[in-house]
Amino acid sequence: MAADPDEELVRRVGAGDPAAVQTLVARKLPRILALAVRMLGDAAEAEDVAQETFVRIWRHASGWRYGNARFDTWVHRVTLNLCYDRLRRRREWVTDEVPDVADPAPLPDAHPGEEDHRVKQALQGIAPRQREAIILVYYQEMSNIEAAATLQISVDALESLLARGRRSLQTILTRDDADE
Amino acid sequence: MDAKRFAALAAAYGGDLRRWPEAERMAGTIFAASEAGEAILKHAGTLDARLDSYRVDAPGKALHGSIQQAAGRHLIQRRRQRFWWLGLGLAGIGLAGAVAGLALVTVVTPEVQPDHYVLDANVTAFGDTGPDRDTIEEDL
Known part of the structure; x- marks a missing residue:
């Protein structure tokens, strides 16, 4: 495993x-926030997740040992877990039947047409899961190996998630284009 | 690299070869120069361009500030905890020392002499100063 560029800073x-x-806040906050915003689609919730992620960083920094995973991979994993907690809570709040398909209505802060x-x-x-894979590889610019490690899956499984995710996105966007 | 693998990689990682697995980038670059490769990348690039349009605002000063403050609070709390543990450790060492001292005193100190011996008026630090038994016998 290559040297962890964050190791000295975390120490x-x-x-x-x-x-x-x-320095750590300046280096990691933009990445953590961007990941949470894209996972949750909600800027306010994403800020809460970013703050919670940093609380965990402060708590674990003194005991951090390089070797199990790169620090950035661990931070991404923590952020994604916190995002999943929120996504689960959203589902629990829906007391009636959960729709199989995402609500096509625009999000509260969306500007239709843009x-x-x-x-x-x-x-x-x-x-x-497909969203996670696309965000990590496309927006967070992780290598396939780093993204697979973060998602705790094989590189083949990552490729499958990416391909299915991109296909689904293409389908949704093409449908939107036709509706316009 | 054949067209099938090239298409699979483009379908997963998109049309920008910099996102492709490092081990397959070189072969991919060679295949990309072909007509088929060019068409595959062009198709994948359409979705890439749309994904590029989704930008996220940089973190605001308020968020930066609150995270820094939380870090400051955490550092102070940890310093206090460290002092607390240090104090507890010193107290523990002191207690252990006292117990060890007590044990040492108990082991090393000679057994206390019976009361009747200690209270014998003829006994001094130099021995028994009472009348010598032999002398007494001679006197008799």
């Missing part, structure tokens, strides 16, 4: 170095 955070804390909001809705319309 300093664990030792209580305030400058290292600032391409980025169409993509945002389309991402929310595919299976969460």
Whole structure:
């Protein structure tokens, strides 16, 4: 395994170095927030997830040992788990029958007709596992090996999720184009 | 690399070869120069372009600030905990020392002499100062 670029920084955070804390926040917050926003489709919830992720980072930094996984992989895993908790809670709040298909209505902060909001809705319309894979490889720019490690699956399984996810997105977006 | 594998990779990773697995990038680049490769990448690139349009705003100052504050609180709390454990450790060492000292004193100190011996008026630190038994016998 290649050296972890975050190892030294995390060690300093664990030792209580305030400058290292600032550097770590500057380095990781944009990635964590972007991941949560795209997973949840809700900026406010994503900010909560980002804060919770950092609480876990502060709690575990002093005991962090390089070897099991890269720090960035662990951070992504923590963020995704927190996102899944929220997605589960959303489902639990739906007291009646859960719809099989995502609600096609625009999200509260969506501006109909804008391409980025169409993509945002389309991402929310595919299976969460496929969404995770696409976000990690496409938006978080992880290598196939890193993404597979984060999702705790094989590279073949990752490729399958990616291909199915992209196909589903293409179908939703093409349907949207036809509806316009 | 054959067309089937090339298409499978494009379907999974998209039309930008920089996202492809490192081990297959070189072979992919060669195949991409072919007519079939070009068409496959063009098709995959259409979805890539749409995905590119979905940008996320950078974190605001407020979020940055609240995370930094939480970190500060956590660091202070941890420092306090460290002092607390240090104090507890020192107290433990002190207690262990006291117990060890007590045990040592108990083991090393000679057994206390019976009361009747200690209270014998003829016994001093230099021995028994009472009348010598032999002398007494001679006197008799």
